[in-house]
Amino acid sequence: MSRKANDINRSIMKKYTPVIKVIPNLRNAKKQTIKLSEKTFEKIEKAHNFLTDVADVFLFITRLTKETFSRDFEFREFLRQCFQVGYKALPLISVTGIIMGLVLAIQSRPALVHFGAVSMLPGMVAISLIREMGPVITALICAGKIGSGMGAELGSMKVTEQIDAMEVSSTNPIKFLIVTRVLAATLMIPLLVLYADGLGIVGSWAGANIKGDVTFVLFFSQAFSQIQFIDFFPAVIKSFFFGAVIGLVGCYKGYTAGRGTESVGIAANSAVVLSSLLVIIIDLIAVQITDMI
Amino acid sequence: MIVTQIPTIAPAKTNSDKQVIEINNLRKGFDQQEVLKNVSLQLFNGENLVVLGKSGSGKSVLIKCIVRLLNPDDGTIDVFGENVSSLNRDGLGELRKKIGFLFQSGALYDSMTVKQNLEFPLRRIKKDLTQKEIDEKINEVLENVGLSEALDKMPSQLSGGMRKRISLARTIVVDPMIMLYDEPTTGLDPVTSDEISSLINEVQKKYKTSSIIITHDIECARATANRVIMLHDGEVYQEGKLEEFEKSADALIKSFFK
Ligand SMILES: Nc1ncnc2c1ncn2[C@@H]1O[C@H](COP(=O)(O)OP(=O)(O)OP(=O)(O)O)[C@@H](O)[C@H]1O
Ligand SMILES: [Mg+2]
Numbered sequence: 001m002s003r004k005a006n007d008i009n010r011s012i013m014k015k016y017t018p019v020i021k022v023i024p025n026l027r028n029a030k031k032q033t034i035k036l037s038e039k040t041f042e043k044i045e046k047a048h049n050f051l052t053d054v055a056d057v058f059l060f061i062t063r064l065t066k067e068t069f070s071r072d073f074e075f076r077e078f079l080r081q082c083f084q085v086g087y088k089a090l091p092l093i094s095v096t097g098i099i100m101g102l103v104l105a106i107q108s109r110p111a112l113v114h115f116g117a118v119s120m121l122p123g124m125v126a127i128s129l130i131r132e133m134g135p136v137i138t139a140l141i142c143a144g145k146i147g148s149g150m151g152a153e154l155g156s157m158k159v160t161e162q163i164d165a166m167e168v169s170s171t172n173p174i175k176f177l178i179v180t181r182v183l184a185a186t187l188m189i190p191l192l193v194l195y196a197d198g199l200g201i202v203g204s205w206a207g208a209n210i211k212g213d214v215t216f217v218l219f220f221s222q223a224f225s226q227i228q229f230i231d232f233f234p235a236v237i238k239s240f241f242f243g244a245v246i247g248l249v250g251c252y253k254g255y256t257a258g259r260g261t262e263s264v265g266i267a268a269n270s271a272v273v274l275s276s277l278l279v280i281i282i283d284l285i286a287v288q289i290t291d292m293i
Numbered sequence: 294m295i296v297t298q299i300p301t302i303a304p305a306k307t308n309s310d311k312q313v314i315e316i317n318n319l320r321k322g323f324d325q326q327e328v329l330k331n332v333s334l335q336l337f338n339g340e341n342l343v344v345l346g347k348s349g350s351g352k353s354v355l356i357k358c359i360v361r362l363l364n365p366d367d368g369t370i371d372v373f374g375e376n377v378s379s380l381n382r383d384g385l386g387e388l389r390k391k392i393g394f395l396f397q398s399g400a401l402y403d404s405m406t407v408k409q410n411l412e413f414p415l416r417r418i419k420k421d422l423t424q425k426e427i428d429e430k431i432n433e434v435l436e437n438v439g440l441s442e443a444l445d446k447m448p449s450q451l452s453g454g455m456r457k458r459i460s461l462a463r464t465i466v467v468d469p470m471i472m473l474y475d476e477p478t479t480g481l482d483p484v485t486s487d488e489i490s491s492l493i494n495e496v497q498k499k500y501k502t503s504s505i506i507i508t509h510d511i512e513c514a515r516a517t518a519n520r521v522i523m524l525h526d527g528e529v530y531q532e533g534k535l536e537e538f539e540k541s542a543d544a545l546i547k548s549f550f551k
Binding site: 169 | 360394398413
């Protein structure tokens with residue numbers, strides 16, 4: 001794909017020959033030529049590379065969507081990937097979930113004590129966990145853990161011709177490798193988010209109990225009495241998007257990796273960078289949308 | 294002016310003259326260079342065609358074009374009378390089921406055990422096999438490549454030569470009608486090389502496969518070739534029987550047969 005794009009690039013570059021004829025100057029009727037610097041061409045090339053990249057991504061997504069809804073879904077591989085995604089991220093998410101709640105509770109407590117509103121603590125912590133902290137932090141961790149894993153795995157499969165080998169075994173690698181991974185991430189990351197939310201609340205109970213004294217049941221019921229549908233629903237929806245983006249970017253970067261071994265590292269690294277960035281951007285958009293409702 | 298007719302080379306006697314692969318004026322280049330400039334060749338039913346050529350002369354590119362892992366820039370490739378470039382995804386899938394492709398790099402699936410590696414094409418190409426038949430088939434090919442004990446190993450636990458043999462096993466396990474071997478004996482010791490060469494011959498006899506064998510290993514070529522083609526500079530440099538190559542006075546060819 002990008003090789004084709006490169007060809008197009010080069011043919012465009014050929015048209016902009018580095019020398020441009022300028023209309024003959026009247027005073028000294030000699031023809032003059034001006035030279036465009038190398039930098040100008042680098043910029044033109046960069047712009048083209050960026051545009052072809054965008055086009056590549058769109059083609060990739062269209063193809064993926066088509067394959068997702070076509071027959072012969074690879075169900076076994078899908079289940080395996082779900083397990084992989086969940087299993088790989090679980091320990092990390094558990095630790096961060098608990099610490100997230102703990103820190104949040106410890107940090108907010110003094111301020112609430114100051115206003116004499118300690119009883120608000122469970123509800124406040126739960127809302128900020130469920131609305132924002134849980135989804136975003138889980139997604140960022142998964143971008144690092146799962147996105148990079150997918151980028152590296154698919155990248156190395158590409159480099160060592162395993163993807164080609166699948167293709168000659170008349171298996172559609174997009175269906176087998178990518179559709180399953182993207183769907184697994186889309187489905188599992190919201191579950192991981194809920195899990196992190198849950199542990200976060202347990203953590204915040206522990207945090208509140210360092211200085212205060214509240215039973216878990218009371219803490220829990222106080223927390224959930226404050227949570228409404230509107231806190232919960234948009235967060236879940238946005239988690240699905242986080243999952244989809246992490247899967248998509250990881251798979252795209254891996255699948256389009258170059259030919260050398262170094263491209264595996266590049267794929268993994270750029271998968272993390274791009275998916276983290278997109279997670280934050282989606283979060284921003286989601287907050288704006290929820291705010292309007 | 295006298296026009297001398299270039300004699301066309303008849304394939305081995307046992308073969309019927311039917312072509313299974315016909316390539317005409319194939320051209321394929323990449324960003325920086327033109328790899329195949331003008332390649333025409335035929336593979337006849339039941340023969341072993343050995344392709345020789347310097348490293349980088351485009352041998353792997355040639356067979357990748359046959360299964361359309363790479364799209365040719367120009368020229369036609371017909372396999373079983375079907376133009377490969379005009380096939381849609383399903384048609385291509387059907388065609389690929391008939392072709393076995395041994396990758397130069399082996400291309401074993403790292404995340405699967407040897408057994409799963411062999412099961413993968415079997416399950417996808419021969420859908421009506423029972424688990425028992427699959428297991429039997431896997432044991433049989435592993436025995437053929439002399440690696441029965443590797444069944445439950447991961448590819449990372451195997452040596453380079455063992456990987457090569459497992460990937461050969463993975464290729465022949467589905468009994469393809471055409472085999473494309475990319476350097477089947479490179480990196481193997483002479484004894485194992487000989488075994489692989491005779492395995493190639495055995496496959497040819499047993500399943501009546503037609504094969505293209507890319508190799509630098511003259512011993513392997515001697516053991517398997519019915520006909521030889523040499524690629525040079527993006528074109529077919531010479532075509533003929535192995536004996537003709539060995540007797541050739543051409544410097545380039547001689548350097549291969551030292
Ligand atoms: N996918 C690709 N993209 C760009 N260039 C490629 C690609 N595949 C092959 N080439 C180039 O094509 C040329 C021929 O490669 P090929 O792998 O066919 O050589 P070969 O004859 O098989 O050599 P060897 O005996 O070393 O395997 C090489 O110069 C290689 O760099
Ligand atoms: Mg090669």
